[in-house]
Amino acid sequence: MRSSNTAAVKIVITFTFALLLVAAGVFVYQPQQAGVTTFVQAMDVPSDSCIDCHTNPAAIEALASEPELAAGGG
C-alpha cells in the first residue's frame, strides 16, 4: 500500500515538473511565436476611433502643441 502511494506521488511530481518545463519553453524560449500571438490578438482590437481622429488634421489642430526645445549635445 505504502509503495503504491509513493509511486503515485512520484508520478505526480514528474508530471508537474514536465508541465513546468513545457511552459518555460513556450514563454521563455519562443519570443517570435509570442509576438505573432500578440499580433493576431491585436487584429481583434478595434482602433477605429483613434484612426478617425488621427487621420483628421482639423481634429488634431485642437490639440495643444508642446513648445520646441533646443537640440541636445553630443
Add this chain to the structure above:
Amino acid sequence: MEATDKYVVSEAFLEDVHGQIGCISCHGGQNETDMDLAHEGMIVQPSAHDACSSCHAGIAETYETALHNTTAGIARGLERLAYPKTFNDTPELEYVYENDCTSCHASCGECHVSRPRVMGGGVHTNHEFVKLPPMDDSCWGCHGARNAGEYMGNVDGISTIPDVHYEAGMHCADCHAVDNFHGTGEVETGMWDLETLPSCYDCHTDVYAEDSPIEAHAVHDPDSMSCQVCHSLPVNNCTSCHVSADGGSSVRSRMQFKIGLNPMQSERHPYTYVALRHVPTNEDMLAEFGDDLLPNFENITSFKMSPSHNVQRITPQNRDCQRCHGNERIFLQEDDLPADGSPANIDLIVPEIP
C-alpha cells in the same frame, strides 16, 4: 512644429504592416470617441515598453547593451569624474544621472517613428516607420549642438558651414555602421571603444604616401595628427553642463578651433596632435546637488579629442604650411583654458609649436 505634423497619421501608415496591428495593441488606450477616455492608459512610447522585441527580437537583444539605449558612456564619464565615489555609495550622483543624463536615452521609436523627447517628440513622416531615420529630426534632435549640428551646418540654431560629406548627400548612416546604433550584443561603455566606429581611412585609403600629389600628405607621418587637425573647422565647445535641479539650464559655449596634444592616445588613435573640443563640464556643475561630488574632476582633462564633423578639403589652417606651422593662435594656449575647467587641461598645451 505644428500639432498636425506631430500627431496626424497618414493613410500610407495604416496600410503598412505596422499600421495593420492596430493602434491600441501598441499604444493601449481605448477605442472611444471621447478624447480623454480614448487616451486613458495610453502608452506614448510603446517601444520604450518592449513593443518591438516580439517581432524584432534580434535587434532588441543587441540594443539592450547599446550606448544609445543604456547611456553607459555618460555614466562612465560621470563616475570617472566622481572617482572614488560611485552611484552605489553616493545617492546624489545616481539622482543626477537618473534625472538628467538618462534623458539622452533613445527608444526604437525615437529614431524610427518619432522625434526624440528632448525635441518635444511627435511623429515624423506621419507615423510611417522608416528604416533610415531622418537626420534632421532623429540625429540632429539629440546631437544637434555638436556633431550632427556641425555636420549639417546648424549648430543648435546657429548657421555654420556644413561638412563636405553632408553636402555630397551622405547620411550619418553612410559612415556609421548600423551596429553603432543598434549595438553588437557586447556591453558598450564608451563611444571611442566601439570596434566599428568609422574612420576616414575606411574610404580614403592610402592618402598618405611619399609620392602623394598633396604635399601635406607626403611629408607628414600618418600617426602625427588626426585628420581633423587639417580638415576641420571651429567646433562648439561647451564649458558648463545643462544639469540642473529645476530641470535644465543653459550651457556656456563658444565656437573655436584648437590643436593640442592627444589626451586619449591609443593604438587606434595614436596621433600626437588632435583637434580639441571642450566637453560640457566644469568644477561646480553638480554643486547644487551636494558638496564635493566630483573629487576626481581635476585629474581628467575636460578638452577631449574632437571627432569634428565639419570636414572641408581646404580649411584656414591647411591653405599653406605657415597657416599652421608657427601659428600659435590655433594651438591651445593657457588663455584658452576655462577658469572653472579641469587643471589637467594644461597637459594638452603643445610645449613647442611645430
